[in-house]
Amino acid sequence: MKLCDTIWQIEMRMIKEREIIEKVYLAIEKASFSLEPHIRKLIYDARRMEKSIYGKEVLNAIVENIKIAEEKKIPLCQDTGMVVLFFEIGSGTKIEFERFKSLQELVDFAVKSAYTDFYLRKSVVSVPDRKNTMDNTPSILWCESIPGDSIRFSVLIKGFGSENTSRLKMFLPSTEPDEIVEFVADCVKKAGANPCPPVFIGIGMGGTAEKAMYLSKKALVDIGRKKRFDMAYLEKKIISRLNQLGIGPGGLGGTFTCLDARIRTFPTHIAGFPVAVSISCWAHRMHQGII
Amino acid sequence: MKKIITPLEQKIINELVAGEFVEISGLIYGARDAAHKILFEMLKSKKNLPFDLRNQTIYYVGPTPAPPGKIIGSCGPTTSSRMDRYTPDLLRAGLKGMIGKGIRSDDVRKAIVKYGAVYFITYGGCGAYLSQFVKKSEAIAFCELGPEAIYRMVVENFPAIVGIDSKGRGIYSF
Numbered sequence A: 001m002k003l004c005d006t007i008w009q010i011e012m013r014m015i016k017e018r019e020i021i022e023k024v025y026l027a028i029e030k031a032s033f034s035l036e037p038h039i040r041k042l043i044y045d046a047r048r049m050e051k052s053i054y055g056k057e058v059l060n061a062i063v064e065n066i067k068i069a070e071e072k073k074i075p076l077c078q079d080t081g082m083v084v085l086f087f088e089i090g091s092g093t094k095i096e097f098e099r100f101k102s103l104q105e106l107v108d109f110a111v112k113s114a115y116t117d118f119y120l121r122k123s124v125v126s127v128p129d130r131k132n133t134m135d136n137t138p139s140i141l142w143c144e145s146i147p148g149d150s151i152r153f154s155v156l157i158k159g160f161g162s163e164n165t166s167r168l169k170m171f172l173p174s175t176e177p178d179e180i181v182e183f184v185a186d187c188v189k190k191a192g193a194n195p196c197p198p199v200f201i202g203i204g205m206g207g208t209a210e211k212a213m214y215l216s217k218k219a220l221v222d223i224g225r226k227k228r229f230d231m232a233y234l235e236k237k238i239i240s241r242l243n244q245l246g247i248g249p250g251g252l253g254g255t256f257t258c259l260d261a262r263i264r265t266f267p268t269h270i271a272g273f274p275v276a277v278s279i280s281c282w283a284h285r286m287h288q289g290i291i
Numbered sequence B: 001m002k003k004i005i006t007p008l009e010q011k012i013i014n015e016l017v018a019g020e021f022v023e024i025s026g027l028i029y030g031a032r033d034a035a036h037k038i039l040f041e042m043l044k045s046k047k048n049l050p051f052d053l054r055n056q057t058i059y060y061v062g063p064t065p066a067p068p069g070k071i072i073g074s075c076g077p078t079t080s081s082r083m084d085r086y087t088p089d090l091l092r093a094g095l096k097g098m099i100g101k102g103i104r105s106d107d108v109r110k111a112i113v114k115y116g117a118v119y120f121i122t123y124g125g126c127g128a129y130l131s132q133f134v135k136k137s138e139a140i141a142f143c144e145l146g147p148e149a150i151y152r153m154v155v156e157n158f159p160a161i162v163g164i165d166s167k168g169r170g171i172y173s174f
Helices: A003-009 A017-033 A037-049 A053-072 A103-117 A177-191 A209-220 A232-242 B010-015 B033-044 B087-092 B106-114 B127-131 B143-148
Strands: A013-016 A082-090 A093-096 A140-146 A151-158 A167-171 A199-207 A258-268 A273-280 A285-290 B002-006 B021-030 B057-059 B097-100 B118-121 B134-141 B150-164
Touching: A013 A017, A017 A093, A017 A103, A017 A151, A017 A285, A037 A053, A037 A258, A053 B127, A082 A103, A103 A140, A151 A209, A167 A177, A167 A209, A177 A199, A177 A232, A177 A273, A199 A209, A199 A232, A209 A258, A209 A273, A232 A258, B021 B097, B033 B087, B033 B143, B087 B106, B097 B150, B106 B118, B106 B150
Parallel strands: A013 A093, A082 A140, A199 A258, B002 B021, B021 B057, B057 B097, B097 B118
Antiparallel strands: A082 A151, A151 A285, A167 A273, A199 A273, B021 B150, B118 B150, B134 B150
């Protein structure tokens, strides 16, 4: 065998449809009824420190809501969202398709099953006639190829009170970081009470318009996880600027408008600087898994 | 904490002040975007509505389905401003109360003053908590819309805050 042919001999790790369906199904269940510990901690800390009477009352209701949702198995929020899935597929894996023709079909089966079995709200409608699809599919599926022989995925249950406040701006290449901070502040200010503050912020900087939007959404799943050393300063600046706005919990005034922010970046063109902002409500419902 | 009963009486509405905490008990109707659009069109073409709007309160909600043996699923407020374009006409037809979250347009605020109505806000994203105050719930119209159907609900001590009072004063300061 010639050396150059050996590369094709690598054994692929075969992954069954069922493994993916089960993990996505359980991730949706987990995310819909309970918050991850680090999200919960940020909320509890805010409640302890919030000074505004209204703000405190809102945070009390939020804490009570988290408790009831978990104990009585009632969805945290009636807007059980659209399901956004970020898949990172290891190049050493191969999905053995049998019943399904594509990954989209396969994950949509998991979504449909979870939304039916756990009595979640079916909020997806066709466009433009706006007929409810009655099973919350399709989901929003993003796939990236990564090295390795496993599949990593993040499930984001994205409510639209906050999604409707997303924004994109094509900045000039010469833009200073402070202008970005002010843009994010303007987004959150205009959003007011609608995205259910205190919010979490995902920011995408660079790439093309749609890449920036994608990065901002993906930055939301970084919340509470790895922090990028080079972005920590700007993230901190954004959080403290947002918490000077006075919007507060529920938009009723107070200190805690934003609980955390994350930035993702990508190289961009010499002529531009796209910046996108995605906002998540306090009920930041997500779950990650490895297959 | 002021306790108020629905359907709302004018005297009670007139006494409410923006920022006041209240507990609502009685009959309310759950309706959101799609239902509002249909109600608005029915009013315009002078058709009979599926329920009498006069003195009633609408809660902007699309609950999750009730599991077997349960009254309702998660049922928190949705963003009120999406209903703004329909609200003045509904108020003219006799609607007195609204429950939702977030700011309203200036037209809605003016209509609230003109027709002596009130806008309440409640805790966004707290659908599990708020479901505990719902004692009865049934879909009464537009069931084909799924979560966007109109629901007739009975609530007990449902927590809310006066968002815009009948004088047009509002709670949001920004």
